[in-house]
Amino acid sequence: MKTYGQFCPVAKAAEIFAERWTPLIIRELLMGCHRFSELEMGLPHIPRSLLVQRLRSLEDAGVVERKQDPNGRKPRYNLTTAGAELFSIVKGLGEWGQRWVNHDVGLEDLDPGLLMWDMRRRIHMDRLPQQRVVVQFDFHGAREGTYWLVLEHPEPSVCLQPPGFDVDLFINTDTIAMHRLWMGKLKWADALRQELIEIEGPTSLVRDFPNWLALSLFSGVASALETHRPSADQVLSQS
Amino acid sequence: MKTYGQFCPVAKAAEIFAERWTPLIIRELLMGCHRFSELEMGLPHIPRSLLVQRLRSLEDAGVVERKQDPNGRKPRYNLTTAGAELFSIVKGLGEWGQRWVNHDVGLEDLDPGLLMWDMRRRIHMDRLPQQRVVVQFDFHGAREGTYWLVLEHPEPSVCLQPPGFDVDLFINTDTIAMHRLWMGKLKWADALRQELIEIEGPTSLVRDFPNWLALSLFSGVASALETHRPSADQVLSQS
DNA sequence: CAGTATCCGATGCGATACTG
DNA sequence: CAGTATCGCATCGGATACTG
Numbered sequence: 001m002k003t004y005g006q007f008c009p010v011a012k013a014a015e016i017f018a019e020r021w022t023p024l025i026i027r028e029l030l031m032g033c034h035r036f037s038e039l040e041m042g043l044p045h046i047p048r049s050l051l052v053q054r055l056r057s058l059e060d061a062g063v064v065e066r067k068q069d070p071n072g073r074k075p076r077y078n079l080t081t082a083g084a085e086l087f088s089i090v091k092g093l094g095e096w097g098q099r100w101v102n103h104d105v106g107l108e109d110l111d112p113g114l115l116m117w118d119m120r121r122r123i124h125m126d127r128l129p130q131q132r133v134v135v136q137f138d139f140h141g142a143r144e145g146t147y148w149l150v151l152e153h154p155e156p157s158v159c160l161q162p163p164g165f166d167v168d169l170f171i172n173t174d175t176i177a178m179h180r181l182w183m184g185k186l187k188w189a190d191a192l193r194q195e196l197i198e199i200e201g202p203t204s205l206v207r208d209f210p211n212w213l214a215l216s217l218f219s220g221v222a223s224a225l226e227t228h229r230p231s232a233d234q235v236l237s238q239s
Numbered sequence: 240m241k242t243y244g245q246f247c248p249v250a251k252a253a254e255i256f257a258e259r260w261t262p263l264i265i266r267e268l269l270m271g272c273h274r275f276s277e278l279e280m281g282l283p284h285i286p287r288s289l290l291v292q293r294l295r296s297l298e299d300a301g302v303v304e305r306k307q308d309p310n311g312r313k314p315r316y317n318l319t320t321a322g323a324e325l326f327s328i329v330k331g332l333g334e335w336g337q338r339w340v341n342h343d344v345g346l347e348d349l350d351p352g353l354l355m356w357d358m359r360r361r362i363h364m365d366r367l368p369q370q371r372v373v374v375q376f377d378f379h380g381a382r383e384g385t386y387w388l389v390l391e392h393p394e395p396s397v398c399l400q401p402p403g404f405d406v407d408l409f410i411n412t413d414t415i416a417m418h419r420l421w422m423g424k425l426k427w428a429d430a431l432r433q434e435l436i437e438i439e440g441p442t443s444l445v446r447d448f449p450n451w452l453a454l455s456l457f458s459g460v461a462s463a464l465e466t467h468r469p470s471a472d473q474v475l476s477q478s
Numbered sequence: 479c480a481g482t483a484t485c486c487g488a489t490g491c492g493a494t495a496c497t498g
Numbered sequence: 499c500a501g502t503a504t505c506g507c508a509t510c511g512g513a514t515a516c517t518g
Contacts, residue, residue, distance in 0.1 A: 002259070002490090002510095005284050005419055007348045008357070009457045010266050010329055013336030018257040018493080020241070024516065027249050028386045036500050043243050047492050052501065062339065082339040082463065089331045090249055093256065096328065097248030100301065100321040101255065179246055192440070218248045224321065241491090241509095261509080275480050286511055291481065313479070 016061045017086065022045055024052055026083065028091050029064065031121055032078045041117050058083070091217075098183070098221040110179055116147045116158045118182070122214040123156050133205060136167045140176040151212065169201040169209060184219030199232045256325065257301045259433075261283055264293055265322065266329050268303065270360055273315045280356050280397075296321070337422070337460040349418055351378040353396045355386045357421070361453040362395050372444060375406045380413040390451065407438040408448060423458030 004011040021043065028042040039051060055077060058064035063083035067076050079086075091164060118136065132152035139145050146165070148159040177196035180186040186212045191197040199206045243250040256262065267281040276351065278290060282381050294316060297303035302322035306315050318325075350467035355376065369393035387398040387406070416435035427449045430436040438445045 003347070004260075004261070004263065005348060005350065006265070006353060007344050007350065007422070008333070008353075009336030009341065009422075009460075011263055011334040011336075012340045012343060012348070014262040014334040016340065017332065017335075018259070018262050020257070021243075023253040023257050024243065024245070024250055026249075026286075027247070040500095047494085047495095048501070049495095050491065053490095075501095082335075083337070085335060089328060089335065091372075092328045092331060093252040094247070094249040096254030096324060097250075098258075100324070101251045102248065104251060105246050109244060109251070110243070111244065111246065114245060114247075148389075183246070183248075198512085216247075222373075279480095284511090286513090288512095289510070314481090352498075424494085 009019065016058070016063065017089070019054070021050065021054055021056075022058070023090060023093060025058070026063070026079070026086050027094075029077060029079050029083065030087055030090055034078060035074065036077070042114070044114060044239060080207070094218045096223050098218040099224045102183070102185075103225055104221045105179075107142055110143050110175055111161070112137070112143050112145050112147060112178070115179060116149060117183060118216065119149060119213060120156050120158050122216065123151065123157075124212050124214055125153070127206075127208075127212050128153070132165065133168045134163060134165045135169040135171060135209070137171045137173065137178075139173060139175040139178065141176060143175050162206070169199060169205050171209075172198040172200070182213075182216050182219065184215060184221070185223075250309075255302065256328070256329070258293070258296075260289065260293055261297070262329060262332060263296070265302070265318070265325050266333075268316060268318050268322065269326055269329055272315065273317060275316070278316070281353070283353060284349065290442055294364070295462060333457045334460050337457040338463045339422075341422070341462045342464055344418075346381055348425070349382050350384060351376070351382050351384050351414060351417070352399070354418060355388060357455065358388060358452060359395050359397050361455065362390065363451050363453055364392070364394075366451050367392070368447075371404065372407045373402060373404045374408040374410060374448070376410045376412065376417075378412060378414040378416060378417065382414050408438060408444050410448075411437040411439070421452075421455050421458065422453060424462075 003015055006012075016178065017026070024043055024046075027038065028039050031042070033039050033042055039055075040046070040048070043051065043150040054233045055064060055066065059066055062080055063086070065080050067078065069076060076231050128151050130153075132150065135151065137147045137149065137153070139147075141226045146162050148161075150157045150159065150165070177186060177191055181191050181197065186196070188197075192199075199209055242254055245251075256265070263282055263285075264278065270281070272278050272281055274289075278294075279285070279287070282290065294303060294305065298305055301319055302325070304317045304319050306317065308315060336397050367390050369392075371389065374388040374390060375387045376388065378386075387400075387402050389396045389398065389402050389404070412436045416425060416430055420427065420430050420436065425435070427436075431438070438448055
């Protein structure tokens with residue numbers, strides 16, 4: 001790890017936290033990912049070797065603990081107390097980002113796979129029906145693709161290939177619109193009315209589905225631009 | 240600027256904030272440094288070209304504003320509203336650092352020049368006497384060197400060479416001790432009693448001097464280690 | 479003072495392939 | 499699944515020189 005040669009606590013903390021990929025790794029750990037493969041899901045473009053390297057550094061720094069599962073020998077990564085206390089910083093960064101650089105989100109930042117992965121961990125489990133619900137998402141307009149969300153207890157999962165089960169709900173959506181909805185920039189009602197998002201299936205499931213998604217952790221934070229000058233030509237901000 | 244390819248606001252914010260040197264540049268701007276040369280004082284090891292490059296990126300990102308002083312043509316760098324709102328994040332990072340990685344501060348992080356520069360902006364101006372007070376600091380034990388602090392209105396200054404004026408106070412100090420004092424790890428009373436810091440000069444000035452320094456912004460944050468296991472063999476934590 | 483310009487060496491990063 | 503190993507390349511760091 002590269003140092004700054006400063007005793008200032010901001011510098012010492014930045015040596016650990018403000019390296020490339022590190023804030024995102026901490027974010028994933030904070031959001032409940034503990035397995036190496038789970039971390040990779042939330043960090044699509046990180047080189048494997050670099051993820052290993054970062055996890056080792058964070059271990060050395062006392063931020064992450066690596067535990068070998070004795071039976072399965074599959075290691076688990078947990079935040080230490082020190083690591084867990086980075087929560088408010090990561091959250092603050094996200095809020096700042098949502099408030100100030102939201103207009104900078106471009107097509108190259110859209111990623112349905114990542115969106116699905118994010119959805120999976122923001123489901124209102126208590127609102128789900130008892131029996132499993134399989135939802136198929138068809139994204140179009142940009143980054144086209146099909147994904148499946150299997151809503152079941154104890155925890156939902158994402159599939160890149162058709163799961164074995166019959167599909168209960170079909171979501172047909174514009175990729176940009178779904179991202180905007182997720183980030184709190186578009187309301188369910190508007191999305192449905194403008195047919196940017198279409199839900200097909202049994203009436204009761206169609207009606208309930210929007211209530212199962214908790215949306216992004218930052219969907220409640222308004223963009224600073226919104227209040228003054230609504231922007232027109234930008235991806236996640238366009239109305 | 241390198242991107243992550245993620246729409247997540249944490250990622251978008253990290254692209255801007257979590258680059259090498261950037262948190263420290265923002266810290267300096269938040270602490271009231273606006274001139275290029277002032278920034279360089281607070282960032283001793285940054286290559287000039289890199290500082291220029293970072294300031295440009297931050298300008299593009301809407302975090303920093305560069306203004307040409309019309310008469311002097313000396314540019315000033317100011318944080319925009321967006322930049323100013325990074326305050327809580329920088330402060331949070333510093334508090335986390337003080338709490339968790341304080342034990343990691345080693346000899347290579349000590350820097351009397353930086354310490355003097357930090358002192359300069361943490362003076363209780365309202366407590367200073369009317370007439371100028373020139374203080375000479377002699378550091379020894381590690382990173383030996385002599386610096387001068389000129390306490391005067393409207394603002395104090397640091398000199399690496401003897402200022403023109405007579406010296407009023409002489410501070411003779413162990414380098415480590417002075418850093419520990421500054422970071423809240425050592426009390427004035429203990430430092431003086433153990434003769435780690437000696438103050439010489441007119442009695443009234445000697446008595447008042449400790450009250451003029453406000454100490455580091457993070458001196459009030461206790462190390463997490465202190466409560467449980469006091470560490471012995473580390474620079475800023477050793478008693 | 480506040481840059482700009484250039485050069486060089488180190489290493490951080492990203493891509494790909496291989497392994498128990 | 500959770501890594502290692504290798505390798506090219508861009509960036510960073512550090513030095514130095516020049517400028518208005």
